[in-house]
Amino acid sequence: MADLWQDAMDHAVAIARRAGEVVREALQDDRKVMTKSSSVDLVTQTDQKVEQLIIQSVKYKFPTHSFIGEESVAAGEPCVLTDRPTWIIDPIDGTTNFVHAFPFVAISIGFSVNKQIEFGVIYSCLEDKMYTARRGKGAFCNGEPLQVSDREDIKQSIIATEFGSSRDPEAVEKIFSSLRNVLCIPVHGVRGAGTAAINMCHVASGCVEAYYEIGIHVWDVAAGSLVVSEAGGVLMDVEGGAVDLMSRRIVAANSRTIAERIVKQIDSFSPLRDDAPPPQTL
Ligand SMILES: O=P(O)(O)O[C@H]1[C@H](O)[C@@H](O)[C@H](O)[C@@H](O)[C@@H]1O
């Protein structure tokens, strides 16, 4: 039977590749840096330009589809996931890396229908690696199938995480407490690529056993969640139980055993949800 969403997925791959060219070209120029929620939450004109490039091209081809885009939400668009076909876009995942030319930068596009991710496309544009996943059909990097690692012993694992862009002292305290707990299991090492999407691709590729983070957004992890699960991995909330992509908390691991072990080490907290109603102004 023909795949209902194949056309949309092909378009996502093509537009992610085009967006990657724009990002690579922009790396040759001066990058004017602006800030959003805090002085370390960075955005550039390239983030905004790439998001518009993706949204305009999708609107032209699929005029009835909806969008959740990082920079559109920052500009005041709602962040609500409905049952409608919805493109969940992070135009540059790893903006801080992009600003500093640290070589992991991704374009991340998840596509959801009935609140279920149907496909995920992550283009790691400085490595020229195109990660794709279609629900029920596996995950791939440049066309080669991906498989999570089979290590069951967390003491022989590499774990990925990030510090995020909150500098709220209580959150920072908990992030460091969790990091200490994980590091001192002990694990072989802790790493972070500086992008949630590429960290999740690393889980899917088998070079790290798990990635966890509190503070990410739905656009950081929508595509990656399917890449991980289609490569045989598992997703979990940081307190165990089912992951909720709007909750800003995630554990993505090669196995339930490793995910549950990570959960035990996490000093959890709950940032404001992505779909929380905007605060009332008097
Ligand atoms: O670079 P962006 O799209 O802002 O995403 C990053 C996020 O801002 C950070 O908080 C996370 O730690 C990174 O993992 C995200 O990829």
Ligand SMILES: [Mg+2]
């Ligand atoms: Mg991001």
Ligand SMILES: [Mg+2]
């Ligand atoms: Mg981004």
